[in-house]
Amino acid sequence: xxxxxxxxxxxxxxxxxxxxxxxxxxxxxxxxxxxxxxxxxxxxxxxxxxxxxxxxxxxxxxxxxxxxxxxxxxxxxxxxxxxxxxxxxxxxxxxxxxxxxxxxxxxxxxxxxxxxxxxxxxxxxxxxxxxxxxxxxxxxxxxxxxxxxxxxxxxxxxxxxxxxxxxxxxxxxxxxxxxxxxxxxxxxxxxxxxxxxxxxxxxxxxxxxxxxxxxxxxxxxxxxxxxxxxxxxxxxxxxxxxxxxxxx
Numbered sequence: 215x216x217x218x219x220x221x222x223x224x225x226x227x228x229x230x231x232x233x234x235x236x237x238x239x240x241x242x243x244x245x246x247x248x249x250x251x252x253x254x255x256x257x258x259x260x261x262x263x264x265x266x267x268x269x270x271x272x273x274x275x276x277x278x279x280x281x282x283x284x285x286x287x288x289x290x291x292x293x294x295x296x297x298x299x300x301x302x303x304x305x306x307x308x309x310x311x312x313x314x315x316x317x318x319x320x321x322x323x324x325x326x327x328x329x330x331x332x333x334x335x336x337x338x339x340x341x342x343x344x345x346x347x348x349x350x351x352x353x354x355x356x357x358x359x360x361x362x363x364x365x366x367x368x369x370x371x372x373x374x375x376x377x378x379x380x381x382x383x384x385x386x387x388x389x390x391x392x393x394x395x396x397x398x399x400x401x402x403x404x405x406x407x408x409x410x411x412x413x414x415x416x417x418x419x420x421x422x423x424x425x426x427x428x429x430x431x432x433x434x435x436x437x438x439x440x441x442x443x444x445x446x447x448x449x450x451x452x453x454x455x456x457x458x459x460x461x462x
Contacts, residue, residue: 218303219384219415220266220289225298227259227284227439257439258284261298264434264444268304271406271416271429273447275454276436282419285436286310286386289417304415307333307381309374310388318362322353322372325361329376343379350405351375352398371398378405385409387418403429427451 231254259281266272274282287293289300290308315332316325326347330340348354351371361369377385387406403426406416410429420427433450435442437457443450 217268218265219268220264220300220302220417222265222289222300223263223298225259225262225285225288225300226257226296227281227288227293228296229256229258230254231256259288259295259436259439260441262434262436262441263298264441266415266417266432268415269410269413270431271410271418271426273418273420273427273430273433273451274436275420275433275451276442277458279438280436281439282436283310283388286388286417286419290386302384304383306383307377307385309377309385310419316361316369316373319360321360322357322364325372326376329373330380333380333382335380340380347372347375347379350379350401374402378402378409381409381414384415384417387416402426 262281262285264272274285276282284293286308288295289302290306315329317328320328323344326344327337327340329335330337348357351374353368353372353375356364356368361372364372406418406426407429410416416429418426418430420430427447430447432445433447433454434444435450435454442457443453
C-alpha cells in the first residue's frame with residue numbers, strides 16, 4: 215500500500231482583487247449600483263504538484279507573499295482551491311495563526327479544553343495531556359490566569375504546547391518557532407524531532423534559515439505562487455538562497 219499521505223496535482227488558487235485606478239464618486243457609485251466593479255485576477259497559487267510520504271518533514275520555502283500560507287489553508291480545509299486536486303489521507307493538526315480560537319476571557323486551562331473541544335479531542339484525553347502541556351509551555355504559575363493577562367509570546371507558547379501534545383496525523387507548521395526565547399525555540403525543534411520519530415508527518419513553512427531545516431528531507435520552493443522546485447532540501451534551499459541573494 216502507498217505511504218503517500220499528501221498528494222497535490224496542479225493545485226491553484228485565484229483571488230479577485232479590485233482595481234488600483236482612482237475613480238470619481240459618480241463612477242464608483244455606478245459600479246456599485248450595477249455590480250460590475252472592475253476586478254483583476256490574482257493567482258496566489260498556480261499548478262502546485264508534489265507528494266509527501268508518511269513520516270517525512272518537508273519545508274515550504276519562499277518569500278513573504280509567495281503563497282505558502284494559502285497552500286496550508288487549502289490543505290487544512292480552511293480554504294477551497296480554484297482548480298486542481300489534492301488528497302490528504304490522515305487527520306491534520308494546524309500550527310499556524312497560533313492561539314486562533316482561544317478566548318481571552320477564559321483562563322489558560324479553560325482554553326486548553328476549548329481547543330480540545332474545537333478539534334474533537336475529548337475532555338478525558340485533555341486531562342491525560344494537561345500536565346505535559348503545562349510543563350512544555352513553562353507556564354505552571356499562570357495556568358489559572360485569564361488569557362487576556364498573557365503576553366502574546368505566552369499565548370503562542372501555550373498554543374504550541376497544546377497542539378504538539380495533542381496532534382493527530384499530519385501537522386502543518388507556519389513559522390511558529392519565532393515564539394519564545396532561543397531556549398524555547400530549541401525545545402520546539404526537539405519536539406518536532408520527537409514527533410517525526412513517532413511516525414508523524416510535518417509540513418513546515420520556513421525561510422530556510424532555522425535549525426529545524428536539518429530535519430527536512432525535501433523542500434517545496436514557491437515564488438509568486440509558482441512552483442520553482444520540489445526535491446532534496448539542500449538543493450532546493452540553495453536555489454532559494456541564490457534567488458534571494460542570501461549568503462549561508
